[in-house]
Amino acid sequence: MKLRHIVVFLFLSLCLSTIVCGQQITVAAAADLNAALTELTGKYSATSGVAVKLSFGASGNLFNQIQNGAPFDLFFSADEDYPKQLIEKGLGEKDSLYRYAVGRIVLWVPADSKLDLEGKGLQALLDPAVKKIAIANPQHAPYGRAAEAALRHAGVYDQIHERLVLGENVSQAAQFVESGNAQAGIVALSHAMAPAMKGKGKTWEVPLDFYPPLNQAAIVISRSQQKGKAAQFLEYLRKPEATEVLRKYGFTAPVAEPR
């Protein structure tokens, strides 16, 4: 390739990338949304022509990154607290706050496990065959806090807390059990229902009164250059076709709008 060709090529690719970038939003999302949001954004991009780039992590980590100037347009948290803190700090658009789903946690064990989940629920974890129990890190993952609350509610936390292993986010907790390194885990229902894990394990849905509700909210980031497009994507999530997808992955519909 001659130098002139390279220059032309670089120029063209630069043009192309600016065109594409103009039609793109970047979304930070809680790890439990991995499967659901990937499917949703695929559908959304096909109809709207706006590409959605997804970054998954523990909500606390993402919250921290946004505080430190991470270039996200939209933030899907696994709770309501982090988005509200962003509003307080002037980093989130108050009017855009939207409770998009309520998350649920499940006790998940591999399919060949002999634990009696139906009969014993979380008490099944007291079985000595369970050497390691994976949960998300309660320090920065809402699903970890929910798991810890449920274990305390069931009255088993003190007996089993030395066997807990902490995933960096709820996806890693799921992966610890799926890879066979932990014998049980408390993960997001959305993980248990995701194609990657479906059929590989047995689940027991932790009753809703075992832990504070996992109301999950999204918010447009104030620093974003694409607030309009970000808001449009949030608008799309209210449509029945979108809530249908969320329900498929185990998210229940939000009860009421947050203030």
Add this chain to the structure above:
Amino acid sequence: MNWAAFWLTVRLAAVVSGVLIILGIPLAAWITFSRARWKFLVEAVVALPIVLPPTVLGFYVLTMLGSRSPMGRWWESLTGHTLAFTFEGLVIGSVLYSLPFAVQPFAASFGAVDPRLIQASQGLGVGRLGTFWRVVLPLSKAGLVTGAMLSFAHTLGEFGVVLMVGGNIPGVTRTISVDIYDQVQAGNYAAANKTAFILLLISFLILSLVYGLNRKAWSVWSWR
């Protein structure tokens, strides 16, 4: 400052550099003195951890040594638990991860020993093992100390493998680097700052010692 995490990390680094001295010396000696044609392959394998991301190592430790694999099941039947989430698991991961940081300085110092001294020793009837023990090793002290210290320092700074296979258990697998990460993610910048600074100081101290030790002009070290 999380002292439990600090001492755990120091213990891990000490065990790892101990294991690497025991494994690394014969390996480095073979690399230096062997005339095998395929030696370069072993050298490449030893150097792999320098270029491979820790996630690759972490992934293999999780999957190949997990209870879904034959090797993992064998280990489990032997010890009663899988390697992930245990101190031994971190030791194995870190030994692999720090291997080149010990073996390469070892091999370099063995290779720098004057071959005439080796020939003289053998000419006087001392066997190969005896020559290695009494001539090569004493003359390679600086390289041995460098390798041990570098692998110690490198293990202190290990993060990716620990994050992937550690499971963040206080006193068992929550090392200082993971503790700093947790503090930052939880927004406790003051605590993270303190710990990070201490780690920075220690790392600087160790590396200064390594470079000071290898300074040619410095003759304080009588054994060099």
